[in-house]
Amino acid sequence: MESPQRTLTERDLKSLRVFCAVAQAGGFSVAERQLHMSKASISRHIREIEDKLGVQLCERGPAGFRLTVAGATALEVSRNALRALDGIRPEIDAVRGILSGPLTIGMVEQVLTDPACVLPESLVELRRIAPDVSPEILVLTHSQLNQALRERRIQIGLRGQYQEDKAFHYQPLFIETHRIYVAADVDDETARNLPLVHRTHPFIEQALATGRFRRGPDAEGLEAVAVFVATGHYLGLLTEHYADRVHARYPLRAIADGPVFHNPICAITEAYRPLPASARVFLDILQRRIPG
Numbered sequence: 001m002e003s004p005q006r007t008l009t010e011r012d013l014k015s016l017r018v019f020c021a022v023a024q025a026g027g028f029s030v031a032e033r034q035l036h037m038s039k040a041s042i043s044r045h046i047r048e049i050e051d052k053l054g055v056q057l058c059e060r061g062p063a064g065f066r067l068t069v070a071g072a073t074a075l076e077v078s079r080n081a082l083r084a085l086d087g088i089r090p091e092i093d094a095v096r097g098i099l100s101g102p103l104t105i106g107m108v109e110q111v112l113t114d115p116a117c118v119l120p121e122s123l124v125e126l127r128r129i130a131p132d133v134s135p136e137i138l139v140l141t142h143s144q145l146n147q148a149l150r151e152r153r154i155q156i157g158l159r160g161q162y163q164e165d166k167a168f169h170y171q172p173l174f175i176e177t178h179r180i181y182v183a184a185d186v187d188d189e190t191a192r193n194l195p196l197v198h199r200t201h202p203f204i205e206q207a208l209a210t211g212r213f214r215r216g217p218d219a220e221g222l223e224a225v226a227v228f229v230a231t232g233h234y235l236g237l238l239t240e241h242y243a244d245r246v247h248a249r250y251p252l253r254a255i256a257d258g259p260v261f262h263n264p265i266c267a268i269t270e271a272y273r274p275l276p277a278s279a280r281v282f283l284d285i286l287q288r289r290i291p292g
Contacts, residue, residue: 018045019049023067102133104137105156110239145159149268171283173266173286174264179238181255267283
């Protein structure tokens with residue numbers, strides 16, 4: 001390729017957006033539908049930005065779509081740059097007293113079923129006072145949520161605070177209680193000999209470390225744990241509010257003298273990054289609506 005010209009034009013920015021969309025979609029076919037562009041037009045944009053940057057960003061052909069090493073780097077940098085550009089208008093609006101733009105919230109599974117959760121009510125209030133803000137909600141695992149915060153793909157994360165990371169700021173919202181459950185028709189003596197369903201979770205590791213429980217099958221997520229518990233052949237760590245929901249169809253009970261874990265559910269943000277005005281307002285709404 002020829003020596004690249006360093007200054008990016010407005011068309012180059014559009015080409016970068018096209019490239020990011022294709023990379024996110026994993027190929028041209030899905031991106032065509034999302035962008036409402038032809039494959040030829042998408043290909044032209046990517047070729048032009050490759051010429052401008054002087055590197056090949058992706059490999060495309062019969063073998064499929066794949067980012068090059070340079071392409072992976074360009075994707076990360078481009079995402080951050082485009083997010084910064086997209087944030088200009090909302091911040092200028094905020095100076096004028098207007099809240100606008102996207103607000104992306106990440107949350108772990110089964111937060112809504114906790115009676116103390118006020119997320120829907122808070123979104124209603126946000127819509128009332130800031131109708132130009134466009135909220136988006138992503139359900140992620142604990143580690144995915146942390147990564148999304150670091151990559152600035154979300155502004156606020158809702159999850160438990162199992163340990164403190166200095167990279168994040170934690171705003172406590174409510175306390176979630178976890179207990180070890182068994183099917184209701186299993187007697188105490190039988191329950192003592194049942195294995196504990198394992199999933200990657202600090203409280204499960206703490207329970208196993210006591211020596212009272214033996215490790216059972218692996219599961220991913222509360223739903224999978226509950227399925228095992230409902231069979232009557234396993235113990236499982238569940239939140240109280242989720243176990244109450246399952247109990248309506250598959251009766252469960254907390255084991256006798258079992259450990260009880262209390263976990264603060266927090267609104268989590270990056271500690272060293274200024275939040276957009278819409279996120280600051282939403283955090284204030286959440287705080288004001290905390291029960292009690």
